[in-house]
Amino acid sequence: MTISSFPGGTSLSHLDVYGSAAPDGVCGGSPHMHLVSTEAYLVVEGRGTLQAIDGEGFHETDLEAGSVVWFTPGTIHRAVNRGGLKIIVLMSNAGLPEAGDAVMTFPAEILADPAAYDEAASIGDSYGRSERVEARRDLAVTGFGRLRDAVRSGDLGPLKDFHAAAGALVQARAEDWGRLVRERPLAQAERSLALTRAVARGDIAHLSDARVHQAIPSEGARKYGMCGRLRTYDVTD
Template sequence: MTFTFPGGTSLSHLDVYEDAAPDGVCGGSPHMHLVSTEAYIVVEGRGALQAIDSAGFHETELRAGSVVWFTPGTIHRAVNRGGLKVVVLMSNAGLPEAGDAVMTFPSETLADPAAYDEAASIGDSYNRSARVARRRDLAVTGFEALRDAVIEGDPGPLEDFHAAAGALVLARAEYWGPLVREKPLAQAERSLALTRAVARGDLAHLGEAQVHQAIPSEGERAFGMCGRLRTYDVND
């Protein structure tokens, strides 16, 4: 199977959760990617992206037509203030599913891999929506502590979170390299090969042009960290 979607990215349609966390804010579970960059293209509704990054804590308004993206290490929380629906592009397709995401659970949960896995799991039973809400609420608790510390000028808790996140993914990170090589790196190398071909007058690849269409997942939307997801198969 050849991965052909531009940039080796993945594509999904996200309906951001509408129920409120204990702080009264509606939305998803705050989390961070260690390697991948994520982009939101807002197609409907309004909301915000709350983030903790190298500039501290800040909030970006989201409305139809907004395009925002955030690089590895950005702790982000999708906030729904009315019917927020987003097209999500994620670099390094397959990497988030391979563990390139850590939720902002409190430090005692982050320090125990078994406790983290239990808190992050939503299982496969009928009560998944309740488990999603519980893990979101736990992540919000940790997010609030990180946010407050950053606002107060104390970088310690954020540095501790980075260290804990790195420890959690350490064992699986060695398997991420092949995903990057097989998808975004392979596409970049293919593009370079085409530029060299055109430069020498070889246009054979133009005769291989094709239209591709992404196939949406069937059935109910899956439970994601930020909302209900409709994923798309963007492989040949």
């Protein structure tokens, strides 16, 4: 097990939101949803909008330097870049999104076919990655637009269908997610509980183990993520 004392068993990355325009003329990332994890945006520069479809319908939240927003599992979200948008992203359940917790809003016919979904989501590992990133973003925006328009008109059927398709798509992957939660956020919470019990009985031996840790940023060019170019950080102890 990889041990990290970074707060909350979360992961950390620095995101430059994509500045190219989708077919609807809006600049930004690929709309998607997390089935288990909560995500937080801490805006450090620029301005933009969080477009979201959640249990209350479709709505937009303005983003500017200093904004802090977070969204719980099931929130379909799209990061919109209206000028130099840079964000620190905190993600709960470190490692779980990489294990398949995120599902993009591709059209229903693609979501229904795991092979077609994997092909549409893949950006490969060779030349032409930026073009493939934009192609999958544009496909996700197409599906997002259909969901948004249906919700706005009061029709929740397509949204419920998307939830069902997303759940079916990741069901097999989810078998291992519990292990990640137990080894990371749950283990850290249990460690905190153990320390509170120790202090309550007068045992403060753990204070001598105090250490400062520094996150190590990934080297080289930023990675292609769903919402933009990412610099990830290693927050293991």
